[in-house]
Amino acid sequence: MVTDGISERLNGVRAVVTAAARAQQREVLLVAVSKGHSPEALRAAYAAGQRDFGENYVQELERKAEALADL
Secondary structure (H helix, E strand, O other), rough: OOEEEEEEHHHHHHHEEEEEEHHHHOOOOEEEEEOOOOOHHHHHHHHHHOOOEOOOHHHHHHHHHHHOOOO
């Protein structure tokens, strides 16, 4: 399933980004790329704590925003 492992992968990315940000004494915002991913995958990332997503096309954003309006 597409959503398998999203939480683990997201936590791994967060660990790397956090370590790099601390080393450079910077604050960062992790923006997940949602282009090409299903609403179910975005829902899984949201459940894992991700709140910021980036989409390339307005049409895709509108479709996904409607499907995920309950979040």
